[in-house]
Amino acid sequence: MIAAGTPAPDFTLRDQDGEKVSLGDYRGRKVLLVFYPQDFSPVCGDQLSIYQEVKPDLTAKGVELVGISIDHSWAHKAFQEKLGIDTTLLADFHPKGEVAQAYGSYLEQFGIANRTLVLVDEDGTVAWTYESPNPGEFPGANVIFDALA
């Protein structure tokens, strides 16, 4: 897992609409990268739904919320619509899991990212991380607000 205090590896991925999004686009703002295993899985759906409910509270704290998984943009679009969320979802699709690997979040044995949170500060430095003990558990939103307190 990438360590707090180190520069966040830059990346450019396509979002749910096929648009290119780079980490550098968020420079000057905090961004919370939510690495999750797979679109349409029950836990991932619950996690992104709960986080969507507190998104206004995160925005008020100057934090952008971005989900990242190994799924393609098309899957992200369908998943976003199914959940009724507007959180940006980035496709770490090809090369598969390259960004998750750069952040130390990739689970080679499963071919997915572990459920991991990475808070990147305004200067592009990793400010805080959280890694779930296993992909079946996700941290409640309270953990994020603890980190921002």
Added chain:
Amino acid sequence: MADLSSAPVPPVGPEDHVRGEGKGLIVYADLGCPHCAAAWAEMAARPGAIAFRHFPVTSKHPRSAALHAAAEAAGRQGCFFAMVDSLYADRGRVDDPHLWERAQSLGLDLERFERDRREASVAARVRRDFQSGIRAGVAGTPAVFDACTLVAVREREF
């Protein structure tokens, strides 16, 4: 904005919706959630008290906000749990005309019900429960606490 950092589950207080007596459960539930509906009958039938706390996940269940407001408005006429039971027993009828039918069948003053369910204080009451759930780490519904310890969550595969 409210403080959403970690905090223990608030103990049951006078403003909680509680059915039954004695030691019991605190349940954070979503009135639009099928898993909550499936679990509700079993939870409600167990001995002891049950405190219901609102936890609507509105992105996932778009009618949840309206359903929680309806339950809260029914509560102002002494029928909170009757409305909750009704909503969970028949999940296919949740549009406004269905809510009016339910209110009438419970003998509520329909004009007052309509007025109350749209009041900002009702939305604030629902939001307060939701925020206490977030602070307690609720990450899915139903989330059941016994003496403020999480004892049950729905099993899921990742």
